[in-house]
Amino acid sequence: MTDNKSAQGADKLQRSSLPIPDLAYTGTVTYDATSPDTHYPPIAQVYAPEGAPNVLIILIDDCGFGATSAFGGPVHTPNFERVAALGVKYSRFHTTALCSPTRAALLSGRNHHTVGMGGITEIATSAPGYNSLRPNNCAPLAETLKLNGYSTAQFGKCHEVPVWESSAVGPFDHWPHPGGGFEYFYGFIGGETNQWYPAIYENTSPVEPWGTPEDGYHFMADMTDKAIDWTKQQKSLAPDKPFFTYFAPGATHAPHHVPEEWADKYKGKFDQGWDAVREQTFAAQKKLGVIPPDAVLTTRSPGIPSWDEMSDDIKPTLAREMEVYAGYLEYADHHVGLLLDALEEIGELDDTLVYLIIGDNGASAEGTMTGTTNEGFTINHMEDIETDEYKIAHTADLGTPKSYNHYAIGWAHAMDTPYQWTKQVASHWGGTRNGTIVAWPNGIKARGEVRDQFAHVIDVAPTVLQAAGIPEPHTVNGVTQRPYEGTPMNYSFDDAEAPEEHTTQYFEMLGNRAIFHLGWTAVAKHKDPWLASSHGLDDDVWELYNVEEDWTQSNDLAAEHPEKLAELQRLFLIQAARFNVLPMDTRSAERFNGELVGRPELVKGTSQTFYSGMKRMSENSVLNVKNKSFTVTANVTLPEGGGAGVIIAQGGAYGGWSVYLNEGKLTFAYNLGGVATEYTRSETTLSAGEHQLRVHFQYDGGGLGKGGSVTLYDGDVELGTGRVSRTLPFFFSMDETVDIGSDLASPVSSDYGPTGNEFTGKLAWVRLDLGDDDHSHLADPNHLMQIAMTRQ
Structure with a gap:
């Protein structure tokens, strides 16, 4: 492997039209194979360009910027820090504020509305930006890499399959295997799964866990073992073939399931409450350099209670919720470490481009003001059963097979320190800014440094192709491709001072929207994560921030610079029209009627x-x-x-x-x-x-x-x-x-x-x-x- 920022790509293969065309033999054809004039070139296999690295993308679920110790948070994540020591941290990397959209953008290199994922699959409509159907002119990264000589596999969560295609009869065009370009898939389909009793698919077939919780089973460990086994087999049988592994655990999405001893490591560590944790995290972030010294800690977002407002009786339960979450996150970090150990053991870590994206959105504020022992209570309007007294009585069940738990909204806000808001809120950094680490020992010289250039999840795919020396394809499987919409991040790998190249980016989710452009953001929050839309889009209040001077969006300048705000509002509409954001859809009931919104339904009749x-x-x-x-x-x-x-x-x-x-x-x-x-x-x-x-x-x-x-x-x-x-x-x-x-x-x-x-x-x-x-x-x-x- 050469020490550079991208593979050599010095081969003569035509890689812009995929699959790479087979060339017909044009030489002399003899009558007798034993004739001395009989000659055919040896069979040529498709190999990745010389020097192309392995690629490992790790995507953590529902984890805010301020959760991990790698970015100043209270949860000990030594293996995330291990990756950072081998490469660079990105302090201004962004997601879409929601699960399915972020994943669709990550795997395609296009904005989430471009690939039909303006929301989650369960609320898809027939509008192009919201139909949950990735168009065939946006081939996934895995397909491009596979057709260029990579082995490809996905482990963990997939929430991009349209709901009417999610049964055992498919079709499987939008499943990881085969439609998503992955040769192997081991994981679950949907937003979440019980980590003790998961609903697992191997490729397209349902399979059962090897054991029960009493046997020591947990899905995080299981999927890690599968990933390690696949990687070792791949390198044993095809050592010259690079791999693309997408490792996307259910952690740390609810339910927060973790072996008790991991949660117990944090006993007493959160008794001070979420406001104090937020202040402690903020100080640690400044010390680490992942936010600047003059950054301002934003005030508590409206509607989120302070710790002092909570009853003293329930505070021990609330603290335990966070202990369980912290244990769950460290448990995930531990298994990421096992995967890294395996790569090191077989001598592949130095030749692997590792993307560690710590969260597909901000921390989740979907757990009620005091959390829940079982999300089913909230879903089924059973608040009369799950009173605070009930939660207190079942505190010991949190994280165990007896629970289906989620933490309180206050903890989500603390895990998004120092920013406003949480998951779902695409208007503010609390929903979209996720700590990200990139390492490639043989390709990036920098070690343990921080990068402040603006980046977005759509930048990952073009970055990988540039590192591998593979051109962006103009045709895949006979279909002319829509160009990538992301910006390669390779320019910043070894140059902390390089001018940022991703200079404009829109955000939109459930009416919450924003536009970033040349150091400014204009933002409009339409709804709270725990409430439905209550007013029209035109009634939203826009805010304006100079992000070069105001890192955390703490000082609204809308009244001082109305011309700048109007300029950015207009730019948002231009981007929205360009990338299928329009018409924005904040409806509730209508989106559950498939016939009304044009979404197919798998089962009909009585x-x-x-x-x-x-x-x-x-x-x-x-x-x-x-x-x-x-x-x-x-x-x-x-x-x-x-x-x-x-x-x-x-x-x-x-x-x-x-x-x-x-x-x-x-x-x-x-x-x-x-x-x-x-x-x-x-x-x-x-x-x-x-x-x-x-x-x-x-x-x-x-x-x-x-x-x-x-x-x-x-x-x-x-x-x-x-x-x-x-x-x-x-x-x-x-x-x-x-x-x-x-x-x-x-x-x-x-x-x-x-x-x-x-x-x-x-x-x-x-x-x-x-x-x-x-x-x-x-x-x-x-x-x-x-x-x-x-x-x-």
């Missing part, structure tokens, strides 16, 4: 039939049984003794329902958010042979989340009756699924465990039929939007 072996079907893949009557019918053949095991289950230990046989008796269990499970059981044991078993749930009506009566049948024979006193009105689970013939991941019912619950009889089919008494239209549209944003 009846759906499942067959044995179908599993891991998300709530988008099955009929919605909430707030209405429904019937489950199963055609089964039972063995001698009556049989056992799950026929169909939806959800898991944090909410759901299950139909199963327990000691030969038909049983229906309804789990209300993990708080209580109600059972209806048959009075007699079923005999061996063929049966048509039926469970009818008759909804009480009168609103959302009401109860209902349950009747069990064997054919026309009534087996038992029961009641469900209350139901979940909006959501069963973030990631747990409908499974036929078993209950995967955490169990809905305590009658069986997370494994060994398979149905022991023969299952021909299961049918789900809906009643005509749907009350879902009574849902608050603002709450529906809150549900969607919590899921990303």
